[in-house]
Amino acid sequence: MKTWFQLADRQHRGFIDDKELQIFLSTDDRIFSLRTVHLLMYDITNTNIRKLGIKEFSALVHSIMNWKEIFERVDRNRSRNIDSSKLQEALLTLGCTVPPVILDLLVSNFAESGGDKKTIEYDSFIGCCLTVKRLQEKLREKDTNHNGSATFTCESFISTVLYLL
Structure with missing residues (x-):
């Protein structure tokens, strides 16, 4: 791990910033988005x-x-892209249940071509899953009656989702 850290720490400062991490995670054929890195x-x-x-x-x-x-x-066919049904399968393994209409919105939002494609690639998959996971965690915190419903003030809602944008 230390060797990888030193490779990623291009400026030898003892820490890695977001741009260095982006370079470290990217490959010859795929650049990790800063959105996912963040x-x-x-x-x-x-x-x-x-x-x-x-x-x-x-x-x-x-x-x-x-x-x-x-x-x-x-990604059983190794296409390096997944559609909404495969995303649903992945989210279920994380304990996240998402309705089909939301899955389609997620895929459109995280698709590389701005929604034209109906699939997402690996780094966008990570960003998508992290977003859903974090939102569901925040919802559960506010769902005091455990009925799948929560009430947020405007300020609370914005502070909950702002970092995800």
Whole structure:
């Protein structure tokens, strides 16, 4: 892990910023979006500070390995894209139930071509799942009656979803 961290820390500052992480995660044929990088960093640090030390970097690498395993499990034809039914399957493994109409909206929102394609690629899949997972966690926190319903003030709602935009 230390070797990977040193490779990612291109400026040798002892931490990795979002741009360095984006370069580290990208491959010759696929560039990770900054949107997904930011969601990953937030998921690990629970802050909008866009710097990772080796401890956070290690947790992020393990998280990405888990995401890759889930993606590969649902991408059975190895097309490197998944549609809404495969996304639903992946989200179910995370304990997230999402209605079909929302699944279609998610795929349109996270599709690389701005919604023209009906599939999403690996890095967008991670961003999509992190978004749904975090939103459902916040909903559960506010669902005090455990009936699938929650009440938010405008300020509370905006602060809950703002980092996801």
